[in-house]
Amino acid sequence: METKSLFINGKGETKQRTYALHSPYSGEVIANISMADKADVKKAIEGAQQAYKTMKEMPAYKRSDILLKVVSILQERREELARVVALEAGKPIRTARGEIDRTIATYQFAAEEAKRIYGETIPMDAAPGGENRLGFTWREPLGVVVAISPFNFPFNLVAHKLGPAFAAGNTVVLKPAEQTPLSAYLIAEIFQQAGLPDGALQVITGSGRELSDALITDERVKKVTFTGSAGVGKIIKEKAGLRKVTLELGSNSGLIVEPDVPLEKIIPRCVEGAFAFAGQVCISLQRIYVHESVYEEFSKLFIEQAKQLKIGDPLEETTDISAMINPKEMERIESWVEEALEQGATIGLGGTRDGSVFTPTVLLNVTNNMAVSCQETFAPVVSIVPYKELDEAIDMVNDSIYGLNVAIYTQNIINAMNAAKKLESGGVIINDIPTFRLDHMPYGGVKDSGYGREGIKYAVEEMTELKFVTIKTAF
Structure with missing residues (x-):
């Protein structure tokens, strides 16, 4: 060779x-x-x-x-x-x-x-x-x-x-x-x-x-x-x-979902943000904070959509999810998920290995101190967490050593601008996922x-x- x-x-x-x-x-x-x-x-x-x-x-x-x-x-x-x-x-x-x-x-x-x-x-x-x-x-x-x-x-x-x-x-x-x-x-x-x-x-x-x-x-x-x-x-x-x-x-990008948005229209985009390239993206969607009034519905729709993703050879046209970059990264994220489960998290989807692929994984009952939340997973793992008030969600997003891109879905312009002002990050994406990036926009982070x-x-x-x-x- x-x-x-x-x-x-x-x-x-x-x-x-x-x-x-x-x-x-x-x-x-x-x-x-x-x-x-x-x-x-x-x-x-x-x-x-x-x-x-x-x-x-x-x-x-x-x-x-x-x-x-x-x-x-x-x-x-x-x-x-x-x-x-x-x-x-x-x-x-x-x-x-x-x-x-x-x-x-x-x-x-x-x-x-x-x-x-x-x-x-x-x-x-x-x-x-x-x-x-x-x-x-x-x-x-x-x-x-x-x-x-x-x-x-x-x-x-x-x-x-x-x-x-x-x-x-x-x-x-x-x-x-x-x-x-x-x-x-x-x-x-x-x-x-x-x-x-x-x-x-x-x-x-x-x-x-x-x-x-x-x-x-x-x-x-x-x-x-x-x-x-x-x-x-x-x-x-x-x-x-x-x-x-x-x-x-790095980052552990967070998204806030307010109760006034049409869930069926944002779910495909959220799934894409969480699992594109097996989550190995600096601004991959890792933490989703959903208002408690729509939490159950959002979680159900998200998991149903994620189940449709096809695992396979990256050269196949229909493949959505393929291998993580190396076996050591597979072992790391597997141990993080196991640790989260021991600390009280539950599996909504996935959490297993399929050859060189870590399957799309949704975690529920996650707290901000778990590694899958407070560290950068850089893997196809996302957590969905309920909140009561918008300020509570903003605080949870900000409770992080990172601050690259974060996002909020809402139809209330006052809430959107209030969040944009309070969120501690280099970029705030309103009505899209934090994974959104165009190549001429300013891009960079604060904190770590x-x-x-x-x-x-x-x-x-x-x-x-x-x-x-x-x-x-x-x-």
């Missing part, structure tokens, strides 16, 4: 040390992946630093054109790329196609934002001593950006790092998740085909534990952008020093859910430095 090479300075570099990449669903080996060492990281950063000399001088329209060419290639290769996601990440093929479509949109937004990096004029005479002076700002690229990405959206979450970085004129050293390196190599190939200068994108694969220090602490690295667990994110922030950092971390914001325009701002210039116009 061919060994996949590192991508350094526009060329593949095959390493003697490799690891076997297994399909999450079948367990079969699908590729051998080269493992980088610290010397490879140093070489990649050196190459990115050299390429930055070209990127920072490249005019905006050329950076935009490269990104638009990437969009065109992605459109042509959509099915091929979706199948790679299904194979290496275990994502059902229909969901994988949706990810590629979002990736296309993300790079399209980046191409547009490359031409919209504005400064502003400053009224210098607003202060004494500012007479006869002109003040203005512009934004400059930072330099080398280290991007560390997770397995669950191997194309689109990478796009949220590469797109704004290149739009602004930076270079990137990309460290993909160990389970999803194939998509990273493909996007590097696509950017090269689109005309990105060699060295502007480096791809380093291997153990994050081995490589992280070399990636994060190098003086030439000006920014680290990371999506992953809160524990790792905190370590990165400590080690990054004065470098810019964007951290998109992260630091900084993505969404192309906002990420470009975080991947540039603001420079102020003033001119004295009269002597």
